[in-house]
Structure formats: C-alpha cells, structure tokens
Amino acid sequence: MDKLILIDGNSIIYRAFFAMPPLTNSSGLHTNAVYGFTNMLLRLIQEEKPTHILVAFDAGKVTFRHEGYQEYKGGRDKTPPELSEQFPLMRELLESFGISWFELAGYEADDIIGTLSKQGEDSGREVLVVTGDKDMLQVVSDKVTVALTRKGISEVEPYGPKEIEEKYGLSPLQIIDLKGLMGDASDNIPGVPGIGEKTALKLLHQFGSVEEVLARTDELKGKMKENLVNHSDDAVMSKRLATIFREVPVERSWEDMTFNGIQGDTAAPMLRKLEFKSLIERLSLISGDGNNENDGSNEKDQAAAASEVEVTVVDSESVSELNELLPTIESMYLESYGENPHHANIMGLILSTGERHFYLSDQFLLDKSQAEAVIKWLGDGNYPKRGYDLHRTDLVLHWHGIPFAGASHDIELAAYLLDPTNNDQTVSALAEKYGLAHVASDDDVYGKGAKFKVPDTGTLSKHLAHKIEAITKIIPLQQGDLKKNEMNALFFDLEMPLSRILADMEKQGVSVDRESLVELGKEFEVQINKLVSQIYDIAGQEFNLNSPKQLGEILFDKLGMPVVKKTKTGYSTDAEVLEKLAPYNPIVQYILEYRQLAKLQSTYVEGLLKEIRPETGKVHTYFRQTVAATGRLSSQFPNLQNIPIRLEEGRKIRKVFVPSEEGWFMLAADYSQIELRVLADISGDKGLQEAFLHDMDIHTKTAMKVFGVSAEDVDSNMRRSAKAVNFGIVYGISDYGLSQNLNITRKEAAKFIDQYFEAFQGVREYMDSIVKEARRDGYVKTLLERRRYLPEINASNFNLRSFAERTAMNTPIQGTAADIIKLAMVLMDKALYDHQLKSRMLLQVHDELVFEVPPEELELMTKLVPETMEKALSLSVPLKSEVSSGVNWYETK
DNA sequence: GGTGTCACG
DNA sequence: ACGTACGTGACACCA
Numbered sequence: 001m002d003k004l005i006l007i008d009g010n011s012i013i014y015r016a017f018f019a020m021p022p023l024t025n026s027s028g029l030h031t032n033a034v035y036g037f038t039n040m041l042l043r044l045i046q047e048e049k050p051t052h053i054l055v056a057f058d059a060g061k062v063t064f065r066h067e068g069y070q071e072y073k074g075g076r077d078k079t080p081p082e083l084s085e086q087f088p089l090m091r092e093l094l095e096s097f098g099i100s101w102f103e104l105a106g107y108e109a110d111d112i113i114g115t116l117s118k119q120g121e122d123s124g125r126e127v128l129v130v131t132g133d134k135d136m137l138q139v140v141s142d143k144v145t146v147a148l149t150r151k152g153i154s155e156v157e158p159y160g161p162k163e164i165e166e167k168y169g170l171s172p173l174q175i176i177d178l179k180g181l182m183g184d185a186s187d188n189i190p191g192v193p194g195i196g197e198k199t200a201l202k203l204l205h206q207f208g209s210v211e212e213v214l215a216r217t218d219e220l221k222g223k224m225k226e227n228l229v230n231h232s233d234d235a236v237m238s239k240r241l242a243t244i245f246r247e248v249p250v251e252r253s254w255e256d257m258t259f260n261g262i263q264g265d266t267a268a269p270m271l272r273k274l275e276f277k278s279l280i281e282r283l284s285l286i287s288g289d290g291n292n293e294n295d296g297s298n299e300k301d302q303a304a305a306a307s308e309v310e311v312t313v314v315d316s317e318s319v320s321e322l323n324e325l326l327p328t329i330e331s332m333y334l335e336s337y338g339e340n341p342h343h344a345n346i347m348g349l350i351l352s353t354g355e356r357h358f359y360l361s362d363q364f365l366l367d368k369s370q371a372e373a374v375i376k377w378l379g380d381g382n383y384p385k386r387g388y389d390l391h392r393t394d395l396v397l398h399w400h401g402i403p404f405a406g407a408s409h410d411i412e413l414a415a416y417l418l419d420p421t422n423n424d425q426t427v428s429a430l431a432e433k434y435g436l437a438h439v440a441s442d443d444d445v446y447g448k449g450a451k452f453k454v455p456d457t458g459t460l461s462k463h464l465a466h467k468i469e470a471i472t473k474i475i476p477l478q479q480g481d482l483k484k485n486e487m488n489a490l491f492f493d494l495e496m497p498l499s500r501i502l503a504d505m506e507k508q509g510v511s512v513d514r515e516s517l518v519e520l521g522k523e524f525e526v527q528i529n530k531l532v533s534q535i536y537d538i539a540g541q542e543f544n545l546n547s548p549k550q551l552g553e554i555l556f557d558k559l560g561m562p563v564v565k566k567t568k569t570g571y572s573t574d575a576e577v578l579e580k581l582a583p584y585n586p587i588v589q590y591i592l593e594y595r596q597l598a599k600l601q602s603t604y605v606e607g608l609l610k611e612i613r614p615e616t617g618k619v620h621t622y623f624r625q626t627v628a629a630t631g632r633l634s635s636q637f638p639n640l641q642n643i644p645i646r647l648e649e650g651r652k653i654r655k656v657f658v659p660s661e662e663g664w665f666m667l668a669a670d671y672s673q674i675e676l677r678v679l680a681d682i683s684g685d686k687g688l689q690e691a692f693l694h695d696m697d698i699h700t701k702t703a704m705k706v707f708g709v710s711a712e713d714v715d716s717n718m719r720r721s722a723k724a725v726n727f728g729i730v731y732g733i734s735d736y737g738l739s740q741n742l743n744i745t746r747k748e749a750a751k752f753i754d755q756y757f758e759a760f761q762g763v764r765e766y767m768d769s770i771v772k773e774a775r776r777d778g779y780v781k782t783l784l785e786r787r788r789y790l791p792e793i794n795a796s797n798f799n800l801r802s803f804a805e806r807t808a809m810n811t812p813i814q815g816t817a818a819d820i821i822k823l824a825m826v827l828m829d830k831a832l833y834d835h836q837l838k839s840r841m842l843l844q845v846h847d848e849l850v851f852e853v854p855p856e857e858l859e860l861m862t863k864l865v866p867e868t869m870e871k872a873l874s875l876s877v878p879l880k881s882e883v884s885s886g887v888n889w890y891e892t893k
Numbered sequence: 894g895g896t897g898t899c900a901c902g
Numbered sequence: 903a904c905g906t907a908c909g910t911g912a913c914a915c916c917a
Contacts, residue, residue, distance in 0.1 A: 546914050548897055567897065569916095574898060599899060603912055630909060632902085639911045642901035650900075675902090728907065737907030798904045810908045814902095818909095846902040846909085 004052040004120045004257065005044060006113045008131035009101065013037050013090060015132045015153045017083045021778025021789060025275040030082040034089050038271075038279055040130075040153050041097075042435055045262065048128060052257040054116060055094055055101040056109035057087075063106055065241055071188050072241060089274070096270035098263040100256050107248050110136060114244035116252070117144045123254075130156065135179060135242055137164055140172040169205055180210040180239030189238045192231045194223060210239045277480060311350070311357040311465040313457060314364055322351070322358045323373040330354045331386045331472045333427075334393040335464060340637045341395035342506070342620045347454060349374075350464040352472055359461035366400060379403035388412050388427055388471050391625060394503040405500075411471055413495055414478040416626035417487055420788055425626065431470035434477050439466045486785050490819075494784065495625065498822055501829045501841070502623045502633070509618035510640065510842050510852075511660040512608065513888075520652060521605035524597050531594040538587040545594060548573050559585060596649065604644065604653045611638040618660065623844070630811050631786045631818040633844060641845045643889075654890035659852040667839075667858070668892035669865045669883040670848035671821065673698050675730045678816045681875040682783070685762025692877035699723040705759035706752065725756050729763060730813055732806025767809050774808035782815035783873070784823075820879070821847060824872035831868055837861070850889065858885060 016036025023032035044050070065072045094101045102112055113129055113136065120127040121143040129136055132149040137159055140146050147156040157163075164172055181200035183191020195203075207213045214232045217225050228235070271280045312318050329351050336344040346362040351374075365371050377383055378397065386409040387393065394404040415425045422429075431439040445463045447453050454460065482491050536542050539558065543550045552571030555561050564580050565572040575592060582588045611619045621640045623633045635641040643657070644650025659666055671677075676698055680688035691701040703714040703722035714722075721742060728738045739749035757764035771793075774780050779789040788811045792804040821844060828841055828849065839857050843850035849869065853861045866881035873879070884892045 544915080547916085549915075569896065572897085595899080599913080602914075603900070607912065624910095628909060632909060634910050636911065639901085642899090642911065644900060646901080670902095731906095731908040734906060736905065741907070799906080802904085802906075806907070814908065817902095848902085 002051045002125045003048065004054070004116070004125055004127045005048060005050040006116055006127060006129045007041075007044075007053070007055045008109045008113060008129070008133060008136070009037075009055040009057040009090065010109050011132040012040065012130065012149065012153060013086065014083070015149055016040070017080075017086070019153055019791075021791065022082070022776065025273075029089070029274075030085055031089070031274050031276075033083055033086045034093060034274060035276060035279075036153055037090065038093065038276065039435070040149075041099075042279065043432075044130065045259075046435065047438070050128070050259055052254065053099050053259040054252060054257045055099060056112035056116075057091075057101065057103040058108045059103035059105045063108055064245070065108075069237060069241060093267075093270055093274070096263070096266040098261075098266070099259060100252060102250060102252050104248060104250070107245070111245040111248045112250055114139050114246040115248040115250050116257075118246045119250075120144070128158075135175065135184070135244065138172050138175040138242075138244060139246075140164055168201060170201070174204055174209070176239055176242050177204055177208075177210045179242035180235050181213070183234075183238055184242070187241070189241050190231075190234045191238050192227050192235050194227045199224065210235050277484075309357070309462055309465040309469065311359050311461045313461055314358050314360045316370060318358075319364075319370060319373075325353050325356065325358075326351075326373060326377045327383065328353045329377070329383070331468055331475065332393075333387050333464060333468050333471060334396060335460075336392070336396045341392045341622055342399060342637065344392075344396045344399075346396060346400060348460055348464060350461070350468045352465075352468040354472055357465045357468055359457075359464060361457065365402075375402055379405055381405035384408035386411075386471075386475050388467070391499040391503055394500070395506060395622070398503070398507050407496060407500060409475055409479075410496065410499065411474050411478060412626055413499060414482060414491060417491055417495065417786065418478065418481050418485065420626075420631065420786075421629045423627075427467045427470055430474055434470075434474055436470050436473050437466070439470045485787065487787075490784050490786060494819070494822055494826060497826050497829075499625055501825055502625060504829075505841055505843070506620050506622055508840050508842060509613070509616065509620040509660075510850075511616075511618050511658050512612050513656045513658050514609070514612055514617060517605060517609060517653075517656040520656070521601060521609075524601045524605060528594065528597050528601060531590050531597070535587055535590050535594060538585065538590075545591070546598065551591070555581070555588075559587070561585065561588075596647070600644065600650050600653065604650070608638055608653075608656075621843070628818075629788055631782060631815040631822075632846060633818075640843055651890060655888050657889035658887070661852070661854070663855055665853045665855065665858055665885045665887065666889050666892050667851045667853045667861055667865065667883065667885040668848055668889070669869060669881050670845075671817075671869060672880040672882055674817045674820065674847050674879065675813050676726060677875065677877050677879060678783075678813050678820070679730065679763065679766075680877045682812060682816065683760075683762045683766035684876070685760050685766070687760055688763065689877050695878075695880065699726060702726055702756070702759075706755045721752060725752055728753070729756065730810060732767075732809035734802070734806065770812060771805050771808050774804070780808050780811050782812050782819050784816070784819040786815050786819060788815065817847065820873050821849070821869075824869040825849065827868045827872055828865065831864060835860070835864070850892075853885065861885075 013033045017033035020032035020036045022030070023035055024030050091101060104112065110133065117127045117129055117139050121141055125143065127144045129139065129144065129146045131146065132153070134148065136146050140159055140161055142161065145158050145160050147158045149155070150157050161172060164170060164175070168178070170178065178200050179189065179191070181192055181195050181203060182197050183189045203213050207216060214228065214235060217228050220228065268280055312321070314322050331352050332350065334349050335347040337347060338344050346365060348362060349360045349365050351358045360371065360374065365374065368375065379402065383406050385406045388410065389412045390407040390410045394407070397404045411430060412425050415422070415430055426441065428439040428441045431437065440463060445455060445459070455463070482488055532545065535545065539554045543554060545551060549570060551573050555573065556563055556571050561581050561584050563571055564577045575595065578588050578592050608619065613620065619638055619640070621635045622637050623635055625633060627634050644653050657666065676688070677692055680692050687705060691698055699719050699722045700711060700714050702725065703718040704711060706722055706725065707718055724738060724742050728741070731737070733753055735746045735750035735753055738752065739746045742749065770780060774790050774793045778791065778793070779787045781787050788807070790804045790808055792800040793808060795801045795804065825841065825844060832839060832841065837857055839851050839853040839861050841849060841851050849865065851861065851865065862883055862885065866883045869881040870879045886892050
C-alpha cells in the first residue's frame, strides 16, 4: 500500500525556528530551524514508513490571493535573516536525503499540498499532510489525514474526519467557513469583527455555511447581526482567501515523489556539514549501515524486530547461561511498584548484554539460592551498572535485602542534567527524544489507577526488553551530549556519586520520638478545639473551617467583611488577606491561629506519624535528584526539607527528631548567606565582595549603601527593607514583588531597587548581562555548568518573557548554591569514610546538612563539618558555615 | 485532578 | 500597559 507524506516546508521551518534555541555550526551558519525540521522528518520516516514524500514551499511573495486583496498576509513581521539563510540549506538537505520538493510562483505550499493530496486520494492512496496550519484541515477525508504540530514541532496531532467532528463539530470543508467568519490575524484575513472561534462555531452549527448565515441574518439579533450585515463582503472574501486551491499545475509525477529510504552516502556528509552529530547517529539507525541497502524490506525487518524482541525468561535452567554472561552485562532496569521506593515491591528485573536480554521475575530474584550469582553481581561495585533511576533501584533492592553498588551511568539523571525542565523523563519519552524505536508508556502497558494490572510474563518481559534496548542505546548518545555540554564532571564526579550518598542517607533514616510527637499532637488538639468553638460562636453556626469556600461565605457574605483579594474560584482567604481583616473582627485572629495549628496537626503530627516505620521508629525520606529545575534536591514521603522553624509553635516539631543511638547528638551546619555570596562572586561586584571579605552583616551593609548612612544609623526598619531587597535581588527583582513583600507602593519599591543598583553597580551589570546571555544562548548555566533552558526568554507575551528573565537571574545563583552544597556532601561522605567515623549524614535542607554524631566524635565533627563545607568550592569571597549540636534537631540552633 | 493554602530554603 | 517575587511538597476540598 502506497503512502504519501506531504509536508508544508514553510510552516514547519517557521515553527521549528521559533521553537528551537538558537544554534549555529562552527562557521556561524544558523541551523536551528533545519535541525528541528530534520529531527521531525527522521521521526516521520521512522514512524510512518512512507513510500512517497514531497516537501512543498511557498514561492515568492505575491500569490493569486493578492489579486483583489492586496493586504493578504500584510502586517507580517519580516522573516528574520537567521531564518532566511536556512531555506537554501533546507533544500540542499532534502536533495541529499533523496526527498523531492516543489514550489511554484504564484502559489502557496498549501495549494500545492491541496492539489497533490487530491490526486493521491483520487488514485486511492493514503496521504498524510504535515503542517502547523489549521486551514489545511479542509483537505481531510477518509484517505487524507492532516497532522498538526503542537508545542513547537515536537509533537503532532493527527486529524481525520472523526477528530475534526469531535473537536469542532464540523465537516472538513466547513473549516473554510470557520475561517471566513473568524478570520486569521496571522494571514491578515479579516473575517467578521466581533466573531471569534466560539461564535463562529455556534453560527456554523446552526446554519452550516457562511452563505447560509448571511442569507438568514434576520434570524439573528444585536451587534452580531449588525456586524454580519455590514461585513458580509468581508466574510465572503475571507472564505475565498481561506479556500485552498486544488488545481495547481504541479510538475511532479507520482514517481518523482518516490522515497527509497534515506541515501546514507549523501545524507551523512550533509549532516556532518551542518554538524548535526546526534542526527548522524540516528541516521545510521534508520538507514542501516548508511550504504545502499535502503529498500523497504530492511525497514520492515527493523519494525518487526522491534515488536518481536527476544528475551530470555530466566529460570532454574537458563540461569547458568546468564551467570556466565554477568561480567558482560551492559545495562539493567528494575521495575517496581508505586512512588515510594522505601515501600516498593519488585515487579521484575531485566539485564542486557546489548545483544541478549534476560528477564528475572521478582520470585526468581528474591530466591537467594537460585539468584545467588545475580545478587552478588548487583552488590559488586567492580561491575559498573548502567540503567535508569539507579537511585530508586538501590533503595528498592535494599529493602529486599539485596545490596547494590557500582552505579556508573543513570540515564534518568543524565536526562535531567541535559534538560532539567523536561518533566517527562520516562524511558518511553527518552526513546522518542532520541529517535529510537517506540517504547510503550507504562500507563499503556500496566494501566493506571484502578485499572493497574501486571501483565502476563510474556508481555511484561517484552515491555522491559523494549525499555532496556532503548536504555542501552541512549547511554552512548547521552555521553556525547554530556561531553558536548561540558557536563562530564558535573555528571560523573558530582551527581552520580551523590546519588549513592543520598541512597545511604535515606536508608539510614532519622529517628522520631513517637511518644513526644503524640503528646505534642494532644496539645495542639486542645488548642484547636478551643479555637474552633470560639470561631463557630462568633460565626453563629458550624461550618467546615478547612474549606476556603465555606470560610469565605462566612467572612464576606455573612459577616460582611470587605473583600481584599479574589482567587479564580472565589474569595481569597489566605494569611495575607486575613492579616488585613484582623481589625474588623476577633474571629479573624482565631482563624489565623486555627490555620497555623491545623497545618501543624495534619501535616507534621498526623502526616509524620504515618511515615514512621514501626520496626525502627524512623522516617526514611526520599531525596529526589531529578525534579528541581535549578539543581536543588527535593524531599518526599515525608518531606523533611520543610519542617517548621520560623514560628516557635511549629519549631517544637523539631524536638521529635532525635539521634538513633543512645547518648548521641544531632549536629547541624548551615551556610551563611550562600546565595548572596554566590552573587558577589559571579557578579564581581566590589562592594558586595568587600562586605563578605570582612564578614559583615550583609543586610546592615546593604542598608548603609542603599540609604547612604553609617552603621550606627541603620535602624531596624532600614535593615528589614534592605533584607527584602536582597531577597528580591536573588529572585530576579521586580518593583511589584518587592512592594508586595514590604507592603509599600510600587513607586517606593522601584526607588529602593534603583538605589540598590546605584550602590551595587556590578550586580546591575550582572543582571543585564545574564538576561542577554539567556537570549543569546537560550539557556543559563551555574558555575559547575549545570544548565537550564529558557525557551520563553524571547516570547512576545510580556508575562512569559518576564518570568523567563527573572528565572535567568535567579537560576545561576540558586543553582550554584545547590552545586556547592552537593560538592560539600560528596566531600563530607569521603571525610567520614577516610576518618572511619561513626557519625552519619542524615539530611540536606538546601543550605544545611544534618548529622547524628556519637559523643566521642562531637568535637571533631564540630570542626570537620564546617571546614569541609567551606572548602567545597573556592570563590572570590569566603564561604561560611555555622555549626551547632544538641540532643535533638530543635536544639541545634 | 485541579485549586487553595502553607510549611521550608 | 502588561501583573509576579525564586525553588519545592503535603494536605484538605470539591467537582
């Protein structure tokens, strides 16, 4: 069966250009749009396996649509030169791939595609049109599918007649009527004023076509009718402009469009010229060895091989075969249940030599006599382990009594470093990203929620085999990417070693004094009950205090208090609002106190109690190393990075975190002002550096410089303002944000900021240059080359762009601070080992490390920890760490 | 599952 | 003119 793919070259290349970060090859040629296009093309070829392909382009500026309507496509921004220079490259690349393309003066790519899709359809062939232009939906039929790009060009959404009906309730041809009524700003097609998509759809559902709407305007009323009557000509013309012309004299025969697979001998040199290294690797996967064996059968073989992957289900007979191959295992993957690795059962394990895959069921793996050699291999650090989420693997195996060692390449962790904001880092998504054979998503194979079900061994082992094939292929590709981004040290010397250290901390856990916690809960309970009855009393009724909706009704409807702020669903009742309402009625203060205690009770008493392991009396958090966009860690099940400290009531919770051994101490050390010290270093601001070189109180020093007074004249208010400004600077300051924080006007906030930048000019220069850098590169970096891409830095939407700019300012600061404490953790782990200490590292809280320490090591640790933290990284200003210890976490202050 | 709220750095 | 401080996770509602 023939299958033709028609691609709207202009549409795709435009979208690729704006979706991709700027990219140039070593001779300065811009290549990002071509790269995006090629990436998409390779994926299409792999997934759709077309027999024919043609790429259509617009030719020249003037088309037949300009006859009678000069303004067509008027008001468009000029094509940026960075994009223009990529069109010739595009054509050259297509020719090198053996793919035909076509353009014709006076016609748009749309019309060429419309014509060829009609010809294909008429001769009974299957056609797939790829474009970003919704207008194209009008050519959809049983034979013609239109794939629209989404999210830039990284995804396409196929539309057949059914999908159009579901989404719009229209037939494909009615798409033209839709455009006629609503117009299209990007093509400067006017449509009818006041009619947008919603109204247009309503009209079409009622009348069916533009002509019918115009003929029956007497059935309508109001402004809409008026507009339709007054602009009926516009509607008719707009419909005509939106109609794709399907009789273009196309000089391409069916044979001309034949696609015989990518011609490796010409395509590879072209990709090399463009310096698309990762695409060259993909090319070899698609076109075999890159020679001329690219007939259809080869591709079919590959597809078949992918679905019929061979996997050995290990049993008492085949285990000896695996045992012999253990030293040659390339990669591994452990599948387990649920989110919390400390409570996860094993579903299965797959090991791969690259050629052969071995699946072990949980029963087999947990049978220590049968799986003896495999278990030994897992725990032997001399055998490197490459795989996916080895941190989780380590924990899951640990709780099943199986030691794990030797993690050397974790593709999830590497994927995180290569793009920390990409939140879909599943094997399936990574396989797609690297253009590998499709790997089904876990949800598709296992089902989710109530439908979750482990499939039979055959299905499961094959799914895992597909995963391990992808993992094995991704490893070398990532190694190339990491090297290119100069992230080898970050990955191999910092993050990979850290993942083992985190696993050790998590296995160790923190002891919780359950009885004290229960007692504390009882105290809270008494106070909460008292507050609740006082609140109901004043309200004159009982209601659900935990429901912001019901609370809002009581405060604003029943008690008639002024509405300070609204949320998208109703009245806002957050603490900021309640503070403002406090003078009106004593109920407000009670509610604030209730909120505080209810939070402590539900999250920190009840929540924490649920997480204590009864056997050990410990909580075992799970530090996540691949979620925070800045490079920080996060903590789950329970979150031990947000235990209360600011208010005394809550701070008492810290008393229940105790050493796990009799007579030991808790010891905590935190970096003092690490983010501002990092800022002093990377901005090079002399004043800021000097302040830290003399170890001054930074907020007082800031107040002195900003307000132009001497140290003695800084009052508490000035210091408070300066502190807020310092925070603002770290977050990527805006006058609005600062005004909110300090409860002052925006003007006053703007003045503070201005004075700050006058006083610290180096900081101003840094903020300007980092935003410029982000615009130029599409990403920002930390001192250790950790990256964060900021695709929205060039957005036309003010909000998106502003957000990206603040992120550009904040991420190098927060991220470098994260780098530093991670370095300190690796050093501390080594120091504990080198000194053969019994002390254990338990927690990291962004700028703080918490240990439990036997009494005989307390003196040593009190020196060793801050010293180690301070020498983690050498900056132009000193790092400072403050240490303290006590019988529980509360006392380390 | 989304929203509001609030705990931390 | 635009409308937000940066980064997380947990809990309770409510549709």
